[in-house]
Amino acid sequence: MSKAFELSAGFADKVTSAQTTFRAVMQAMARPGTVQRLDTGLQQVPAPLTAATAAIALTLFDHDTPLWLDEATRGESVTQWLRFHTSAPLVGEPDAAAFALIAAPQTIPSLQSFALGSNDYPDRSTTLILQLGSLDDGPAFDLSGPGIRGTTTLRAPLPADLLTQRDALTPLFPRGLDLILAAGDAIVAIPRTTRLVPQGDN
Secondary structure, X not given: OOHHHHHHOOOOOHHHHHHHHHHHHHHHHHOOOOOEEOXXXXXXXXXXXXXXXXXXXXXXXXXXXXXXXXXXXXXXXXXXXXXXXXXXXXXXXXXXXXXXXXXXXHHOOOHHHOOEOOOOOOOOEOEEEEEOXXXXXXXXXXXXXXXXOOOEEEEOOOOHHHHHHHHHHHHHOOOOOEEEEEEOOEEEEEOOOOEEEEOOOO
């Protein structure tokens, strides 16, 4: 990848795009399971990142947010792009990260290996950004909890063991992990307070 490409791939209008993306992320967190579309304006981003993942990075990452990358995103093109546009320090251990960028969810490390926060500071946990192939196709899940009236349905190719591991963290509340799912130009948030159950298992 050329240096010119790396340096030209950020937001064209940094302030407006960052504000719009931030509002979409907050709306996604407030309404878990609801698909939010991002108008990123990004023409090119380094593979394997999608437009939504890149927009989240440009909006939420900075020099104060240690970042862990999975093997799929650890290539030179992504790391150089992230360093230039966000200045986020890259860390080698998941539990040292404020954010984790995961483009291959099937190979995600144990959720217990990420920072879960503490009872006094539950916000000092890792937010996982999982890049998926779709947010409207795949196995169906029922979501319930704060921000959801009754239940809502999400269809997404989530790794099966992710739910099992996530359920194992429930007794640790308020400690835990928040998830942001990204596909194409869309995102869905699943905060730690949201119950996620495969349809048919209720």
